[in-house]
Amino acid sequence: MLDVPFDPETRIISRKDQPPLIERECDICVVGSGASGASAAIEAARAGLDVILVDGLPSLGGQAVNSIIGMFCGLFTPGSDGRQLTHGIADEILRDLGATGDLHITRGGVMKVAMYNEIALGRWIERTIVAAGVKPLTGAIIRGVNLDGRRVASLDIATRHGDVRIKARGFVDASGDATLTWQAGFDCRVQKTGQIYGSQMLIIEDFDDAKRPGWDEMAARIRERGEHYGMMRRDGFTASFPGRNIAMVNMTHIETPLDPFDAAEKQIDGKDQADRTLVFLHNEFPEAFGKARIRAYGLPGIRQTRWIVGTHQLTIDEVRAGVKFDDAIARCSWPLEQHHNREGYVWEVFPEDHIHTVPLRSLTVAGADNLVAVGRCIDADSAALSSVRVMGPCIAMGAAAAHALDIAGEGSVHRIDISLLKQRIRANIQD
Ligand SMILES: Cc1cc2nc3c(=O)[nH]c(=O)nc-3n(C[C@H](O)[C@H](O)[C@H](O)COP(=O)(O)OP(=O)(O)OC[C@H]3O[C@@H](n4cnc5c(N)ncnc54)[C@H](O)[C@@H]3O)c2cc1C
Numbered sequence: 001m002l003d004v005p006f007d008p009e010t011r012i013i014s015r016k017d018q019p020p021l022i023e024r025e026c027d028i029c030v031v032g033s034g035a036s037g038a039s040a041a042i043e044a045a046r047a048g049l050d051v052i053l054v055d056g057l058p059s060l061g062g063q064a065v066n067s068i069i070g071m072f073c074g075l076f077t078p079g080s081d082g083r084q085l086t087h088g089i090a091d092e093i094l095r096d097l098g099a100t101g102d103l104h105i106t107r108g109g110v111m112k113v114a115m116y117n118e119i120a121l122g123r124w125i126e127r128t129i130v131a132a133g134v135k136p137l138t139g140a141i142i143r144g145v146n147l148d149g150r151r152v153a154s155l156d157i158a159t160r161h162g163d164v165r166i167k168a169r170g171f172v173d174a175s176g177d178a179t180l181t182w183q184a185g186f187d188c189r190v191q192k193t194g195q196i197y198g199s200q201m202l203i204i205e206d207f208d209d210a211k212r213p214g215w216d217e218m219a220a221r222i223r224e225r226g227e228h229y230g231m232m233r234r235d236g237f238t239a240s241f242p243g244r245n246i247a248m249v250n251m252t253h254i255e256t257p258l259d260p261f262d263a264a265e266k267q268i269d270g271k272d273q274a275d276r277t278l279v280f281l282h283n284e285f286p287e288a289f290g291k292a293r294i295r296a297y298g299l300p301g302i303r304q305t306r307w308i309v310g311t312h313q314l315t316i317d318e319v320r321a322g323v324k325f326d327d328a329i330a331r332c333s334w335p336l337e338q339h340h341n342r343e344g345y346v347w348e349v350f351p352e353d354h355i356h357t358v359p360l361r362s363l364t365v366a367g368a369d370n371l372v373a374v375g376r377c378i379d380a381d382s383a384a385l386s387s388v389r390v391m392g393p394c395i396a397m398g399a400a401a402a403h404a405l406d407i408a409g410e411g412s413v414h415r416i417d418i419s420l421l422k423q424r425i426r427a428n429i430q431d
Pocket of ligand 1 (some may be wrong): 142179
């Protein structure tokens with residue numbers, strides 16, 4: 001026990017003595033710290049820029065960490081020795097998490113994927129952000145966007161510790177829901193009919209991995225018996241991480257509306273669905289899952305809600321044709337993976353030599369000179385987006401946004417020297 005005297009006296013502070021607004025200035029402000037935003041922030045800081053990274057959650061990592069996605073998809077080409085298409089922070093994550101046993105390269109269906117320990121990834125992102133000199137601002141929600149002609153001038157942000165205004169030369173919208181673009185007053189897109197379902201991820205423990213049924217057997221049993229357990233989605237899988245005694249369960253389809261009250265309600269509904277999947281697993285595969293318990297629920301996993309109207313809308317035909325755009329900034333071979341049907345998803349796998357690309361113009365908003373969107377809110381039709389929103393291309397888009405804004409400086413991202421950008425991100429666009 002320490003022998004240190006304790007001063008019991010208090011002092012009074014008054015709201016009127018505090019500044020009404022905390023103001024900060026930086027070169028680049030990134031909103032959203034998921035795979036795309038973290039990549040943008042780290043790349044920009046390493047390019048020598050002063051960066052603030054804003055996120056509405058109290059912790060960094062976006063869905064990759066907080067929704068417990070658990071697998072990097074879209075990093076490799078199809079086929080047995082899929083080669084890596086995206087580098088940058090992807091290389092460091094594979095190296096560092098691999099070295100500590102927190103990464104496991106495996107197959108998701110016919111595709112090569114990198115499973116990861118989400119706790120380790122969360123800490124990796126935090127440490128790397130800090131080491132790169134990025135200033136994080138968490139628990140911070142955008143309330144307003146101030147424009148100066150064609151430029152986003154500043155963001156007004158609410159935090160539990162007071163209001164903040166951030167001025168910057170360039171902004172990255174990595175919010176997933178195109179929040180920055182929307183609040184700046186630019187038109188956005190949503191799904192025209194129906195909706196794109198998200199999923200409530202579940203982590204279970206105390207199961208017998210050796211007796212776990214295969215992917216096909218599991219899917220067949222859900223189709224056959226899912227209705228009996230009130231399961232909305234009639235497919236899905238469990239994936240165990242070697243040595244962790246846990247498995248991820250991805251078997252739900254949840255609604256992810258933009259209305260705030262609906263969103264809160266559907267979040268609880270998602271957990272109810274996840275609970276029903278556990279009853280299914282207990283009863284249908286008692287040898288493997290009879291004793292399984294829930295260790296954690298992820299935050300609601302949101303696939304597609306609202307995205308930008310870019311200078312170019314990436315289409316399903318361009319993806320299928322493997323178009324190599326002149327202003328390509330990311331490559332991807334991930335299948336079209338459409339979750340528009342509550343009972344399952346549509347999966348269209350490409351041949352082994354297939355690669356499609358994402359043009360910079362799908363990340364830029366026609367009316368804004370210093371705004372670049374990345375990740376799951378870039379401009380694409382719903383089917384094309386279902387392929388390029390996975391985390392491999394998200395990381396590549398983040399890197400491209402950082403360099404595009406750096407090159408643009410006080411000018412416009414619509415008029416940068418594309419060859420200079422391509423030189424900076426060449427590892428992500430050529431072998
Ligand atoms: C259930 C599910 C399973 C998936 N499985 C895989 C998979 O296995 N592999 C794979 O690669 N991809 C998978 N995906 C897709 C992938 O997870 C996402 O598309 C990707 O993580 C998107 O990253 P992002 O950086 O664009 O956005 P996000 O990770 O969604 O990050 C956005 C961030 O912005 C913040 N934000 C939002 N609004 C505001 C605001 N107003 N103010 C401040 N901050 C805000 C959020 O808090 C969040 O942290 C899956 C998606 C889902 C939903």
